[in-house]
Amino acid sequence: MSIRGNLFLISGIVIVASIIIISILADYIAPFSYDEVAGPPLSPPNGVNLMGTDNLGYDVWSRIVYGSRSVLFVVFASIILSAVIGIPLGLLSGYISGKLDKALSFIMDSIYAFPSLVLAITLAVVLGPSPVNAAIAIAIVYVPTYFRMVRGQVLSVKTEPFIEVNRALGLPLARMLFRHILPHVAPTIMVVFSLSSTDAVLTEAALSFLGLSVQPPTPDWGYELYKGKGFILSGAWWMVFFPGLMITLLAMGFALISEGLSKGEREAI
Amino acid sequence: MLKVEDLSVRYFTKKGVVYAVDNVSLEVRRGEALALVGESGSGKSTLGFAIMRMVPPPGRIVGGRIILEDRDIMGLSEEEMRKLRGSKVSMVFQDPFTTLDPLRRVNDIVAEVMIEHGVDEKEAKERAAYLLKRVGIPEKLVDAYPHQLSGGQKQRVAIAAAISMNPSLLIADEPTTALDVIVQRQIMDLLDEIRRDMGMILITHDIALALERADRICVMYAGKVMEVADKDMMMKEAMHPYTKGLLSSLPRLLSREWPSSIPGMPPDLREPPKGCRFHPRCSKAMDICREQTPDLFSVDGRLVSCWLYGR
């Protein structure tokens, strides 16, 4: 792998891992609880409150630490859900072809063409605001991504001789798909994972920014941003700066991973 | 009209220095067609680019002189050289499918050459239309886009663009290799007819084509000149073993013998053989051939770089 690819991959992993660790060790890392008054409201960053306090006097840093849990939950839940639905469908559709494939591809392409955020918002509204529903909404939006990637790979692997041989031997469908085709598709899936994680972070942040994910007082970075918006005029820049920074950092971490992985894949080719 | 003296071109690649053209000298007189014949890697294309001072990086001309119409163009600035390209010396390339800008009309492509070199726009467009018809493009295709033309027609357009400013020298690098046989003949006929008193360097790997169309033939191998002779002389008898090998590899209609090929492979030009470049494959190689590079000896009105003819 190229030096730059390696660099990206490692920095991305470091960033994402750090945030995961922060979320796991939240109780030990956060100086305060997320709904505990930790200082005078709207105080700028100081010795006690490293990132200042919000309008209710909660410590921003603590809210960020605990907020990482909501964010990571939604992100991982949604991409796992997307993958679990999209990958098998892609494998099946690509392998079987025919009418099923045409119909599925058509539906997937329509979803894919539609603005993802608008779709996620619509789904989240209909399902009701909660982290689980947000995860479901995001999952549905990204199913086509997995589907298309996997299907594409299956189409190119399908023509390989060893597939023909296995088919002639009468291998059952599930075995064929998972034992033989999936391994070839795996590297692409890793790249899609990281890529859609980036999107999932940003979409989750957008949903909670619009109030469609967690509900107060549970902390979530996007929601913190929404709160902060109302206090810009009061000069409380720290309410906006830090949560937004975390969102961007996490998104960038995943993006670094995906760039690092795809550079590696390209080298391998 | 063109004199190349001791020209050397090297490619400075990551994997080593390639001695693509090594101390090559040649001459092209006004109005004559010189064929530059050789296998792939012989340096003939590089030489062609060098004369235009268009050797692509990581290549560079490292020595020698190029004198075009009594002017040493090696000393010219890039801007001055640019003015010469297309007007005094022109090039036609091998693959007509990639050398015409697909987003522009054929007429504009040809006219632009003239406009760039100072011709008034209206006149240039008229002349371009005339030239296109002259090279055989039908009237209705004069304003067409390149993708609407056949391969042969595309090459005609390229030729029209190249000769539009009446250059003294036209360099044709494998102009027919990418075309089918019948079209090849048409294009070569066109070139013969249209260049009138322009000098031409015909770069080709096909010695039969060279014998058919050129006035003089210059045979290159591994970056050096092996033999230079008038067409008739060469057809009658070649002197250099390499040239002999090339000629005997041509199938002959009325002969009983099978064409023979030259055993071996051309050398890796990052480490050219010591002495005569051809000696590893030469059936007549002598000790001196392995040690010293032969000069170009003048024998019977031709030039040969071979110790068989030297002192």
Add this chain to the structure above:
Amino acid sequence: MGLARYIGVRTLLIIPTVMILYTLVFFILRILPGNPVLAVLGTKNIPEEQLRAIMERLGLNKPIHVQYFEYLANLLRGDMGVSLVIQGRPIAQDIIERLPATVELSISSIIVSLVLGVSFGYIAARRRGKIIDSSIRVLGSFLYTIFIPWFGMLLQIIFGIWLRLLPIGGRITPGIAPSGPTGFVLLDSLIQGNLYAFLDSLKYLILPSITLGIMLSGPYMRLARNNMIKALDSGFSLAYRARGIKEDKIVRYSLKHAMIPIVTYTGLQFALLLGGAVLTETTFSWPGIGTYLVEKVFYRDYPAIQAVVIVFAFFVGVISLIVDVIYAYIDPRIRY
């Protein structure tokens, strides 16, 4: 075939595309669990008959396929139904009022992103292999990870609060807006010769369009760079040089070649643009369809949400048409 005929054929193709999206949206909003009326009214206990009466008034009682076609028929007549929340207010009117603002923002953002993307891509192509080239490539790959509202708010803080140079929200100073024919404030002020209003609205437009524009510019940088390099290295550029054409001209021709994939990408990323527009509008209180959607989402005004989403779908179709037409204009190989 000619450009005109290509446009004609391509326009006809919009119809099936939009129909598909309409169907999709329609079913999404109905298949998912939850009774929309209950959601709006809150899950209080409403007597059966009253609930049924409300639903009947809104036409929600009829079988699904009937609703599907009725709504479609109404749509074609320009009737998007009425708001669930603001009693009786026709949605279509709201949308028409809000649409120009979003279009204005979208167009100016695209302009910003094209200018930024193509110029950076150009610089990277010209200085290929050097540090600035790699930096621009990295920048282009990661620009989209910046959370739009965050970036927008930072700009608001810096330019609106600390430096007090630009306004932080809204579209124009209240009261100055020209009541023009098009609804596009910029155009209307120009039409009326109201320079003050024009400059004023421009001030409000700057931050939002820069925010969205920067976020969208990343891919353009890469596209411009890679395709310019491809063109500069290609056979026809070589041929140009051999004919003595000036290098700047050749660079310009390469730029034209690079525009083809750029235009295509603009069409493809329009969906991205709409999502970004929603966030940008919300951040800057820009009175467009994005903020309209968000408001309706907040109030659970389902008919309005449905209408907006369909409008978005329609836009995606129209833009994709425009893109294809521009593509055909630039690349003659498509139409002949």
